[in-house]
Amino acid sequence: MAEKKTTLIQVPFDKPDAYHALNMPLYHSVAFEFDSAEEMELAFTGRSAGHAYSRITNPTVQYFEKRVQALTRALSVTAMNTGMSAISNALITVSKAGANIVTSKHLFSNTMAFLFDVLAPFGVEIRTCDLTNPDVVRQHIDENTCAIFLEIITNPQLEVADLGKLGVIGKEAGVPLIADSTIVPFTHYPARELGVNIEVLSSTKYLAGGGTSLGGLIIDYGNFNWKQSKTLGEFAQQYKAFAFTKKLRSEVHSNLGCYMTPHAAYMQTLGLETLGLRYKTQAENTLVLAKKLSITPGIVSVNYPGLPGHPFHEVAKQQFGELTGAVLTFSLENRQACFSFLNKLKLVRRATNLFENKSLAIHPASTIFGNFKSEQLEQMNIDERAIRLSVGLEDVEDIYQDIVQALQ
Numbered sequence: 096m097a098e099k100k101t102t103l104i105q106v107p108f109d110k111p112d113a114y115h116a117l118n119m120p121l122y123h124s125v126a127f128e129f130d131s132a133e134e135m136e137l138a139f140t141g142r143s144a145g146h147a148y149s150r151i152t153n154p155t156v157q158y159f160e161k162r163v164q165a166l167t168r169a170l171s172v173t174a175m176n177t178g179m180s181a182i183s184n185a186l187i188t189v190s191k192a193g194a195n196i197v198t199s200k201h202l203f204s205n206t207m208a209f210l211f212d213v214l215a216p217f218g219v220e221i222r223t224c225d226l227t228n229p230d231v232v233r234q235h236i237d238e239n240t241c242a243i244f245l246e247i248i249t250n251p252q253l254e255v256a257d258l259g260k261l262g263v264i265g266k267e268a269g270v271p272l273i274a275d276s277t278i279v280p281f282t283h284y285p286a287r288e289l290g291v292n293i294e295v296l297s298s299t300k301y302l303a304g305g306g307t308s309l310g311g312l313i314i315d316y317g318n319f320n321w322k323q324s325k326t327l328g329e330f331a332q333q334y335k336a337f338a339f340t341k342k343l344r345s346e347v348h349s350n351l352g353c354y355m356t357p358h359a360a361y362m363q364t365l366g367l368e369t370l371g372l373r374y375k376t377q378a379e380n381t382l383v384l385a386k387k388l389s390i391t392p393g394i395v396s397v398n399y400p401g402l403p404g405h406p407f408h409e410v411a412k413q414q415f416g417e418l419t420g421a422v423l424t425f426s427l428e429n430r431q432a433c434f435s436f437l438n439k440l441k442l443v444r445r446a447t448n449l450f451e452n453k454s455l456a457i458h459p460a461s462t463i464f465g466n467f468k469s470e471q472l473e474q475m476n477i478d479e480r481a482i483r484l485s486v487g488l489e490d491v492e493d494i495y496q497d498i499v500q501a502l503q
């Protein structure tokens with residue numbers, strides 16, 4: 096961790112800055128000029144590292160990618176303009192008509208809608224099952240499975256799958272494990288060691304910090320043998336370990352046009368520098384609150400994997416340590432009680448987003464999941480009585496007191 100603290104702050108630029116700027120300057124330019132037609136040809140055909148056009152690469156965004164790469168020691172990092180574009184671009188890269196993705200119905204609402212409403216009509220089968228049961232996952236994989244996709248802690252059910260076991264199942268079957276790690280930052284759990292091959296996340300959340308900008312990351316750990324892949328086998332003949340990154344960069348991301356903007360990269364690079372401090376404080380606040388709320392009158396139940404006795408406590412502790420993110424949910428009597436609670440909050444803000452500096456509360460069933468039918472909500476395990484609380488950096492006692500007064 097000592098090493099990570101320093102790596103969070105100190106990563107040199109690729110080239111010395113002309114003005115010796117201490118922060119990576121914001122290169123807000125779409126195009127980059129070349130000294131000769133020959134150099135232009137090399138850059139446009141990917142044979143030199145020069146920047147040509149900011150939909151493809153940009154120096155400020157590339158520096159942000161480099162910072163994440165230094166922390167993860169990944170083979171490649173690609174910064175996207177939202178978490179959703181990271182998820183969609185990664186899954187499009189590995190899939191094709193006739194292939195299937197093994198996943199769960201316990202997913203972030205837009206991810207669920209992307210899979211079923213956008214990807215499935217192109218002929219990609221979405222197979223959902225209980226990802227917390229490794230045997231069931233094994234049964235759902237066949238010769239056309241192109242990925243196992245999951246959230247390391249699901250939002251908002253806070254279900255935790257055993258990554259190590261799924262990693263082994265994926266490896267045996269020649270199927271990459273693609274994980275959305277939005278709820279616990281990559282600096283705070285050993286993704287590669289647990290068998291994650293591709294990590295995707297919404298950097299809008301912890302990395303941006305103050306909720307300043309949207310962003311997403313696709314992290315390729317380089318630990319999957321793409322020759323085994325049902326969809327990238329041909330690419331792997333030529334590009335070996337780089338097959339996924341090559342396909343993503345040259346065919347998917349460049350043509351879908353979802354690259355991170357330089358402005359977002361600038362802000363999120365600064366956000367990254369304080370990530371360790373913020374995560375520690377926010378997650379510690381969350382554990383304190385989870386314990387206090389569990390014995391607070393008016394609260395029916397509290398859901399936080401960091402709580403001893405939580406159904407996924409052991410597996411969460413093993414993978415993420417004592418702190419399992421800075422979000423919890425709790426249930427009240429009914430939907431009306433949830434609305435009344437939200438309306439009485441004074442300090443905690445009524446807003447969606449996770450891991451802002453400020454604490455935020457929302458009723459997921461009527462908002463983020465408001466457009467799903469009641470039977471879908473049931474399958475997704477979205478509880479009508481649940482409040483989701485994203486815990487901020489305030490004094491934990493102040494957050495608790497606000498909750499207590501709003502329960503009156």
Ligand SMILES: *Cc1c(COP(=O)(O)O)cnc(C)c1O
Binds near residue numbers: 178205246309311
């Ligand atoms: C917020 C979130 C996303 C989507 O990220 P955006 O940056 O809003 O596109 C995806 N997955 C999870 C788990 C999230 O919480």
